[in-house]
Amino acid sequence: MMEENVPMDGNAAMGRLRDLFAVDLSNATVTCETCDREGPLAELLFYGGPVGIVLRCPACDAVNLRFLDTGRALNLDVRGLKRVRVGRTGA
Amino acid sequence: MIEAGRRLEWLNARVIEVRVENFQVKTIVSEASGWTDHAAGQHVDIRLTAPDGYQAQRSYSIANAPGDGQRVGITVQRVDNGEVSPFLLDELRVGDTIELRGPIGGYFTWEPGDGGPLLLLAGGSGVVPLMCMLRARAKAGDLTPVTLLYSSRSDRHIIYREELDRLAAAGDGFTLVHTLTHERPERWIGETGLIDRPMLERHGPDRGANPQSFVCGPTPFVEAIANHLVALGYPGDRIKTERFGPSGDVK
Numbered sequence: 001m002m003e004e005n006v007p008m009d010g011n012a013a014m015g016r017l018r019d020l021f022a023v024d025l026s027n028a029t030v031t032c033e034t035c036d037r038e039g040p041l042a043e044l045l046f047y048g049g050p051v052g053i054v055l056r057c058p059a060c061d062a063v064n065l066r067f068l069d070t071g072r073a074l075n076l077d078v079r080g081l082k083r084v085r086v087g088r089t090g091a
Numbered sequence: 092m093i094e095a096g097r098r099l100e101w102l103n104a105r106v107i108e109v110r111v112e113n114f115q116v117k118t119i120v121s122e123a124s125g126w127t128d129h130a131a132g133q134h135v136d137i138r139l140t141a142p143d144g145y146q147a148q149r150s151y152s153i154a155n156a157p158g159d160g161q162r163v164g165i166t167v168q169r170v171d172n173g174e175v176s177p178f179l180l181d182e183l184r185v186g187d188t189i190e191l192r193g194p195i196g197g198y199f200t201w202e203p204g205d206g207g208p209l210l211l212l213a214g215g216s217g218v219v220p221l222m223c224m225l226r227a228r229a230k231a232g233d234l235t236p237v238t239l240l241y242s243s244r245s246d247r248h249i250i251y252r253e254e255l256d257r258l259a260a261a262g263d264g265f266t267l268v269h270t271l272t273h274e275r276p277e278r279w280i281g282e283t284g285l286i287d288r289p290m291l292e293r294h295g296p297d298r299g300a301n302p303q304s305f306v307c308g309p310t311p312f313v314e315a316i317a318n319h320l321v322a323l324g325y326p327g328d329r330i331k332t333e334r335f336g337p338s339g340d341v342k
């Protein structure tokens with residue numbers, strides 16, 4: 001498909017996810033359902049297309065999150081994650 | 092840091108400057124009405140709409156220092172079969188309007204006062220968010236010790252070369268080290284070859300000082316260096332990474 005030198009990890013997904021979430025999730029700690037790796041959402045591997053994004057675990061490559069914007073609806077699939085932890089400001 | 096929920100609206104931004112950085116890289120500065128200030132390392136989403144309605148969207152690191160009014164700078168590297176970069180580099184003119192939204196992201200960020208010492212490791216166009224940190228530091232008069240180890244294919248590929256030299260000449264605690272991976276020009280006084288553990292040991296700050304590391308570049312670069320840093324005893328929770336590279340298919 002296309003190639004661009006742009007961010008290719010969770011950092012690149014934050015704008016899209018802000019269509020759905022009220023806060024920036026870069027620092028959210030996520031736990032992979034498959035391998036239990038725990039780390040910031042920003043570190044997940046990014047695969048993006050025109051309408052959707054997929055974030056994969058950097059340790060085991062399992063799909064952690066899918067996000068699809070059809071124009072009419074935003075679709076979120078986080079079956080690949082065991083847990084998402086969002087710290088409060090200053091906490 | 093979690094910021095209060097503010098909906099990110101698409102803003103119209105008028106291009107006010109297009110600057111050639113090297114043979115394949117330009118910086119595009121636009122003025123976005125409604126832009127709120129950013130932190131160094133944050134991103135902006137750029138959206139292009141074709142006449143037939145087809146839209147392409149990319150995330151770019153913000154290049155200009157914070158506190159720059161409504162100006163947003165991005166530095167774009169040419170990718171020949173790219174969908175967005177050829178338009179930004181070849182078609183876009185001063186006075187044109189693009190759509191953008193941001194600032195985005197709170198992970199790969201540094202602000203004056205966050206402390207250090209800082210070790211910045213750049214591969215190719217991965218230098219962009221790190222340059223933003225250096226600009227923010229210089230603008231604030233921040234004296235945090237910082238080392239940039241910057242890997243480029245050749246000296247033609249170096250981005251921001253003159254500005255980096257100027258910043259390094261200020262003598263305010265910024266140390267600049269270039270390495271070239273594919274050639275060694277005559278009279279080259281920098282490093283050559285890939286960044287490896289001995290090179291990191293030669294130039295990195297004392298691990299005992301609890302340095303903060305930011306690594307940005309292509310995925311193999313980021314993975315190799317993060318592993319080196321951990322092996323050398325750098326605190327793992329103080330190593331932040333951002334992968335730049337070709338955007339691929341959803342797999």
